[in-house]
Each structure stands twice: as structure tokens, then as C-alpha cells.
Amino acid sequence: MRARLDRQTIALRVANEFYDGAIVNLGGGIPALAANFVPEGRSVTFHAENGVLGFGGVPLEDEQSPYNLGANGIPFSVLPGMSFFSHADSFAMIRGGHIDISVLGALQVSEKGDLANWTFPERGIGNIGGAMDLAAGCSRIIVAMEHVTPKGQLKILKECSYPLTAAKCVKHRHGYCSHTGYKRRLGASGNRSRLDGRGSAGVYRAQNAHIPGTKSD
Amino acid sequence: MKNKVCSNFREAMADIPDNSTIMIGGFGHAADKPQNLITALRDQGAKGLTIIVNGAGVSGSLGIGSLGGKPFIDEEVLVVNRQIKKAICSVPASLVMSKPGAFEKQYLAGETELEYVPQGTLAERIRAGGAGVGAFYTPTGVGTLVERGKERRVIDGKEMLLEFALRADYALIRAYRADTAGNLVYRGIMRSFNAVMAAAAKVTIVEVEQIVEAGDIDPEIVVTPGIFVDRIVESPREVRR
Numbered sequence: 176m177r178a179r180l181d182r183q184t185i186a187l188r189v190a191n192e193f194y195d196g197a198i199v200n201l202g203g204g205i206p207a208l209a210a211n212f213v214p215e216g217r218s219v220t221f222h223a224e225n226g227v228l229g230f231g232g233v234p235l236e237d238e239q240s241p242y243n244l245g246a247n248g249i250p251f252s253v254l255p256g257m258s259f260f261s262h263a264d265s266f267a268m269i270r271g272g273h274i275d276i277s278v279l280g281a282l283q284v285s286e287k288g289d290l291a292n293w294t295f296p297e298r299g300i301g302n303i304g305g306a307m308d309l310a311a312g313c314s315r316i317i318v319a320m321e322h323v324t325p326k327g328q329l330k331i332l333k334e335c336s337y338p339l340t341a342a343k344c345v346k347h348r349h350g351y352c353s354h355t356g357y358k359r360r361l362g363a364s365g366n367r368s369r370l371d372g373r374g375s376a377g378v379y380r381a382q383n384a385h386i387p388g389t390k391s392d
Numbered sequence: 393m394k395n396k397v398c399s400n401f402r403e404a405m406a407d408i409p410d411n412s413t414i415m416i417g418g419f420g421h422a423a424d425k426p427q428n429l430i431t432a433l434r435d436q437g438a439k440g441l442t443i444i445v446n447g448a449g450v451s452g453s454l455g456i457g458s459l460g461g462k463p464f465i466d467e468e469v470l471v472v473n474r475q476i477k478k479a480i481c482s483v484p485a486s487l488v489m490s491k492p493g494a495f496e497k498q499y500l501a502g503e504t505e506l507e508y509v510p511q512g513t514l515a516e517r518i519r520a521g522g523a524g525v526g527a528f529y530t531p532t533g534v535g536t537l538v539e540r541g542k543e544r545r546v547i548d549g550k551e552m553l554l555e556f557a558l559r560a561d562y563a564l565i566r567a568y569r570a571d572t573a574g575n576l577v578y579r580g581i582m583r584s585f586n587a588v589m590a591a592a593a594k595v596t597i598v599e600v601e602q603i604v605e606a607g608d609i610d611p612e613i614v615v616t617p618g619i620f621v622d623r624i625v626e627s628p629r630e631v632r633r
Contacts, residue, residue, distance in 0.1 A: 242580025
């Protein structure tokens, strides 16, 4: 068993949780990468909190529009069946349980399933954004993160020391994923070059995907 | 019919006094921000303002939310101009930690106040304000910093917090097209907070790319009915497509 995964592979592992017909909201960072790895044959609808449902991937440059940017500021393409709406409707979808899967990044997760992902005390300020609504409103929360910080501090703890986004929202039905098979798929999908471009060693220090609420593979 | 069309941005913003509470629409992208109204408010100079807004100016200077990363005008110009006393928002800090924004600098220096509101709670508090609903219970924020001082209650087996409605003296919003009766339609991601805030202020001022005659917008597709709109200004069309 391999002990480490890079960010792209975490995203790939997350995307494998998207079942056919799922409506999914992706947070920034590793979660956003998961859109690139939706398994073939599964139809997944993406929701962006700034008011769009059912959008597609990044269009060619001459087809990009300032009116069609996702919550992360990345252009999307218009797909059949897509819709626009206001923030009131967007968060009615989130809190009202209409979004099937929310993928969030995290700074810390506790063994109780507490999630902390919006700030740390030293910063003195932070951005809650839509994370608290997503964590409180979606039945299925997937946390996609590396297991330690760049400085080597653990991110999965007995208790979170950072301000919480939501309590007990992450269900720990299993521990860490095993990674057998992903190395091969990573090589086959050609993403190794992206890996090698990052940092002097070319690989992140610790790279496990942590995907609570799913059966360990 | 009351004439809602203003001939320029200065005229539309002239009566805003110091210490007003102002909602500023948009999510935080170039296409959803009322950029000309924000500039006019900066030039007009009202001070001691409380702004109710998704972000306190965290994207424009970094060019996050515009094509090609081009910087654009957002609330930060009001912060830089020392017009903001308090922000009620969900995203007060820079999205890039190594490039702190003006609001977080002033806040960390103790010069401005901040009320954190989760984004969905913010939208719903504004919606409630516009709809005459005094308060509501929501599961968002239970067990977090935003719970402080709020009533908690179990409803249908779920812990919830009591959140009060928000209203403002003025709402500055952006839409795509208005008719002279004030009916609005939007384009793409523009609705965001714009369509929610329209109803929640005593005076709603709208920046649009085009003003047409009443009757030229099909009533079937109106998103914001003109009853919520007090002033309309046509802006030069600087964003295309």
C-alpha cells in the first residue's frame, strides 16, 4: 500500500465518489480539481454558489464570457439544462438538502467529525464564505485535503484547535483510503508532469486523500 | 409613472448621507459588481458607512472574477477612501493571504468593525428584510463563532440559530437591462446578491447596461419587479458578451 497521494490523485479519488446523477458543489483548491476526473459514463451536475447549476468545463478563450464565471472565478461553458439564479435560491439549494455532495477543503478535521476550514487564530480574520452553509446543509460532505500542513503539522486531530466551520458534519466511517491502483491510473492519465512541476522535490510531503463517509477501498 | 431614470451616477448617489447603511450587490466578480455606482459613492464621499456585502473588497484588485485577471472596481475603493465604519459580510479577507486587502488591514488595526455572516445566512437575512420577515432559524453556524449571542433551538430534530433580518438605507445593485418602470433582467451570474438586495433597502439604485421603454421587457421574464427599484442609471458597456 502506498502512503501518499498528490493533489491531483486526491481529486481523482474524490471524483470517484460522484455517483451517476449526483449534484455536486466543489470548494476551492483540491476540491475544484475533482471536476476534471468525473468517471466516464457518470453524469454529474455541478452547482456554484454564485448562482449557476449544470455548467460545463472551461471553454476556449474566444468563447469565454465575464457573465459565465464560477465561484472560483474560472470561466465555464454553457450546457443544455443549465440555470442561473440568485443567492437566495442558491443557498436554498444548499441548506434545503438539494445538493447531494459538497466537497470542501480543510485546515483541520477532528475525530468527532468537526470541520475547521475558514481561518486560523494567528490570522485574526478569515473568510467564512459559503462553507458553513454547505457543511450544515449537505448530507454528504467529502473533505479533500492533505493530511499534514506544509510545515508537517497534523490536520486530523482529536479536537480542532482552529475555529469550526461546523461541528460533527464529517462522518468518519473509515480511516484513510488506500491507494493501490491510483499510481497506475495517475501514470496513465499523464498527470505526473504536473506533479513534478511542484516544489523542489516535485512531490508533496504528505498526500493522503481523506474521504469520510465512504467505504474504504 | 414616477420617473426612475437618472441621467448620471452622480445624480443617482447625491443624497446618500454619512453613517448610512448600504447594501452592495454582486458576488464579487467583475460582471456582478455595480462598479460605476461604487465609484460614484467614492467620489461622493459619504463617511461612516456600514456596508452589507458578500465580500469587503477582496477580488477586484487581484483580478479574481474577471476574464484575464484584469483588476476591477469593488468595495475596496471605499475602504481605501476611509468611508467604511463597519462591514457585514462573509468574505472580509483577501483570497490570497500574501496579499492582504485594505479592509483586513484596517480591521486588524482596530479601525473598522466586522460582523461575520455565513454567505447563505447573509442572503436569507437580506431576503427576509425585503420580505418583511423579522427573523428565522437556520442550521448554519451552530457550534461556531457565529453562534455567539444567538438563540439556539431544536426544530424538527435539528439544532438551529435565530438570525435576524437585514435592511438598509440604500442598495446599490447591478442588472443587465431595465425598463423605465424599473423592471430588471440579469445576465449570467449577475443575479447573485443583486436580485436579493433589490427588495431590502429604502432606496434601491440600479446600474444597468441598457434602459428600454416600459413594455420592451416581456413581463414573463422579469426577474426583479420594478416595485423594488427606485433609481436606474445606464452605464457604459465595459463588459462584453
